[in-house]
Amino acid sequence: MSLDLQSLEKIPRHVALxxxxxGRWAQQRGLSRxxxxxxxxxxxxAVLRAAAQAGVEFITVYAFSTENWKRPPAEIDGLMKxxxxxxxEYEQELHDNNIRLRVMGQFxxxxxxxxxxLQKTIDATAHYTDHTFVIAxxxxxxxxxxxxxxxxxxxxxxxxxxLKEIDEQTITxxxxxxxxxxxxxxxxxxxxLRLSNxxxxxxxxxxxxxxxxxxxxxxxxxxxxxxxxxxGRDRRYGGVKKK
Ligand code: FPP
Numbered sequence: 085m086s087l088d089l090q091s092l093e094k095i096p097r098h099v100a101l102x103x104x105x106x107g108r109w110a111q112q113r114g115l116s117r118x119x120x121x122x123x124x125x126x127x128x129x130a131v132l133r134a135a136a137q138a139g140v141e142f143i144t145v146y147a148f149s150t151e152n153w154k155r156p157p158a159e160i161d162g163l164m165k166x167x168x169x170x171x172x173e174y175e176q177e178l179h180d181n182n183i184r185l186r187v188m189g190q191f192x193x194x195x196x197x198x199x200x201x202l203q204k205t206i207d208a209t210a211h212y213t214d215h216t217f218v219i220a221x222x223x224x225x226x227x228x229x230x231x232x233x234x235x236x237x238x239x240x241x242x243x244x245x246x247l248k249e250i251d252e253q254t255i256t257x258x259x260x261x262x263x264x265x266x267x268x269x270x271x272x273x274x275x276x277l278r279l280s281n282x283x284x285x286x287x288x289x290x291x292x293x294x295x296x297x298x299x300x301x302x303x304x305x306x307x308x309x310x311x312x313x314x315x316g317r318d319r320r321y322g323g324v325k326k327k
Contacts, residue, residue, distance in 0.1 A: 089138055089308070092315050098142035099135065099310075100267035100290070102282055103127070105274030105298030112298075118162040123300035125170045129177065132217060134304040136181040138311055142216045142264055146282050150190065150224035164194070167221075168201045175205055182214035188260035189223030218264065225284040232258035255285065266290065269314045271307075273299045291317045 103124055110120030128145055135143045148163060155163075178185060185205045194202070202219075235258045239245040245254075256262055266286045272278075275296040279287065293310045295302065 089311075092138075092311060094315060095139050095311065096268035096314055097140070098144070098265050098267040099140050099269045099271060100144040100146075100283055100287065101131065102146045102270070102272040102276075102280060103299040103302075104272060104276055106300060108274065109298035109300045117159055118166070120298075120300060121163055121166055125166055125173075127299055127302050128170065129174055130303040131307050132174070132177065132181070132183065134307040136183065136215055137304075138308070140215070140311075142218065142267070144188070144218040144220060144264075144267060144283070146220045146223065146280070148189070148221045148223070149281060150222055150227060151281070153193075153222070164198050167219075168198055171201055171205050175208075178205065178209050178212070178217065182212045184209045184212040184216045186216055186218045186261060186264075187221055188218055188228075189221040190227075191221070193222045216264065218261065220282070223260075223282070225279075225281045228259055229255070229285055259285065269293060269310065271295070271302075271310050273297050273302050 106120035106124040107117045108120075109123065110117050113119075128147075131145075132143060147167065152163075153160065177183070185202070187202055187206065191199060191202075202221075232255050236245065236250060236254060240247055240250075266288070267283065267290050270283075270287050270290045271293045273295055275294060277294060291314055293313050295306065295310070297306055
């Protein structure tokens with residue numbers, strides 16, 4: 085590793101990642117798209133390891149969006165199978181590094197064997213407190229916010245909440261994982277400058293790090309570079325620079 089982690093003054097508590105470019109990585113090599121996703125799953129593992137080493141508490145990866153259901157059925161099926169396979173592969177690492185698995189998104193839309201496999205690891209790691217690995221699956225941020233609005237409206241209608249009590253925290257409290265702090269750093273691979281309906285509310289003050297690397301090429305070293313870049317940023321949250 086080329087970077088001395090000790091030299092970093094601040095480590096983000098939560099890093100969110102848009103894992104883009106698996107398809108292009110595969111295409112460049114004349115491989116199938118699913119081969120790209122398979123190599124991408126190894127990058128997820130590398131990032132989990134690097135994050136644990138650096139002391140990042142929360143990692144959220146965008147593995148499957150609500151829009152991804154529009155992909156060819158064979159690719160969707162391949163991704164779901166890969167998810168199950170990856171969980172089998174990572175599980176021991178989650179235990180070794182005290183990492184809790186959580187999922188955000190339309191859990192009920194996932195195929196039953198995938199839900200069952202996820203639930204097994206969610207339950208088996210629920211007591212870990214050092215790190216949390218969040219997988220966004222069938223996730224869409226606008227839908228998440230719309231669902232929060234619906235839940236809040238229902239509470240107001242039922243007289244459980246007053247209209248004037250609704251504030252920013254009320255919205256946060258009704259998102260999928262209200263107890264997970266907002267990401268301070270968002271990494272997107274393959275050079276795209278878009279949020280793609282990912283954590284729109286939670287990323288309000290996050291620093292963005294965009295790299296041209298395709299996701300399968302994003303490993304420990306690339307993750308540490310992103311942490312280094314984050315260290316060089318001056319975060320003011322709309323305030324003025326401290327002297
Ligand atoms: C985007 O690349 C990637 C995805 C839609 C899937 C990401 C999934 C994994 C890395 C699989 C493993 C995940 C876990 C959590 C084990 P793309 O297909 O849009 O690439 P392209 O833009 O080059 O076509």
